[in-house]
Amino acid sequence: MRTLITGAAGFLGSHLCDAMLSEGHSVVGIGNFSTGSLDNLRHLRSEPCFELIEGDVSRVFDCGHVDYVFHFASPASPEAYTRLGLETLQVGSSGSFNSLKIAKKYGAKYLLASTSECYGDQLEHPQKETYWGNVNPIGPRSVYDETKRFAEALTMAYRRYKHVDTRIVRIFNTYGPRLHMNDGRLISNFVRQALQEEDLTIYGTGEQSRSFCYVTDEIDGIVRLSRPNVNGPMNIGNPSEVTVLECAKLVLRLTDSPSKFRFLPGMEDDPRRRCPDISEATTLLGWRPLVSLEAGLRLSLKYFKDAMVREAAAV
Ligand code: UDP
Numbered sequence: 211m212r213t214l215i216t217g218a219a220g221f222l223g224s225h226l227c228d229a230m231l232s233e234g235h236s237v238v239g240i241g242n243f244s245t246g247s248l249d250n251l252r253h254l255r256s257e258p259c260f261e262l263i264e265g266d267v268s269r270v271f272d273c274g275h276v277d278y279v280f281h282f283a284s285p286a287s288p289e290a291y292t293r294l295g296l297e298t299l300q301v302g303s304s305g306s307f308n309s310l311k312i313a314k315k316y317g318a319k320y321l322l323a324s325t326s327e328c329y330g331d332q333l334e335h336p337q338k339e340t341y342w343g344n345v346n347p348i349g350p351r352s353v354y355d356e357t358k359r360f361a362e363a364l365t366m367a368y369r370r371y372k373h374v375d376t377r378i379v380r381i382f383n384t385y386g387p388r389l390h391m392n393d394g395r396l397i398s399n400f401v402r403q404a405l406q407e408e409d410l411t412i413y414g415t416g417e418q419s420r421s422f423c424y425v426t427d428e429i430d431g432i433v434r435l436s437r438p439n440v441n442g443p444m445n446i447g448n449p450s451e452v453t454v455l456e457c458a459k460l461v462l463r464l465t466d467s468p469s470k471f472r473f474l475p476g477m478e479d480d481p482r483r484r485c486p487d488i489s490e491a492t493t494l495l496g497w498r499p500l501v502s503l504e505a506g507l508r509l510s511l512k513y514f515k516d517a518m519v520r521e522a523a524a525v
Pocket of ligand 1: 287288396397412454477480
């Protein structure tokens, strides 16, 4: 099996490269490093079954014959996709077209990395796949939310009209090694701030919630979804929900940090609650997450400490 992974140098893309290689696939990764990093793939430098193309999937490309396409290229943190708004819209639209055309041309299976952001500031809780969402189409987050919703529509259209064997994963907040230290996300910000003994920045009241999935669980769910005859969309995320403040307190306890909280204005359109209903994934894939937030944060701390040392050395 030759597998194409777009966004291969990204946080999830790079873990997916590892997973596919360990399943015996040969992997061709493509990325433009706009938010990904070569560091995430350095360990694959001498891997004979891995090939890396530096390129932008928003432009037409051809990687040769592949049996599977995973479309993971996209800025994904609110800091990154609001800074790279037009690029985010491009990769979700043209990038999805181009990767679907590859799947069609070579008769490959296709898996789209979609997002819980499709549910927006949800009015149903927890979120089931059947919920259509509550998205502001013109707000600051729309560059990400709407391009992912478009990519879902396009993927379904390729399934209906072009008979490409597609599936869609809706990824909820995920963290772990290779999460970029400076991408502005809750976990990376809080851990960095706690380790540097700076105050933790809480946007709004901190009563808003998220459900954080450790990266090995997330990848396991995605790999399972890639195999059988289910096409999704399917939620893959950890259903144990915490508020931002609870998460901040946990990070302080695990890092034994003296940092305090600094309350800042809330982000525009920040979803108030987010929690996946994973009954589909449990029933159809036999999947459920195994790593608790506390265990996952403990596993991530060494990576974050090393990343901070590397960052300091690079300055
Ligand atoms: N957040 C926060 N302080 C930070 C970073 C994030 O309070 O330094 C909040 C943010 O407002 C949101 C939640 O944490 O309610 C998760 O944010 P993140 O950027 O990790 O991902 P999102 O789920 O919003 O895409």
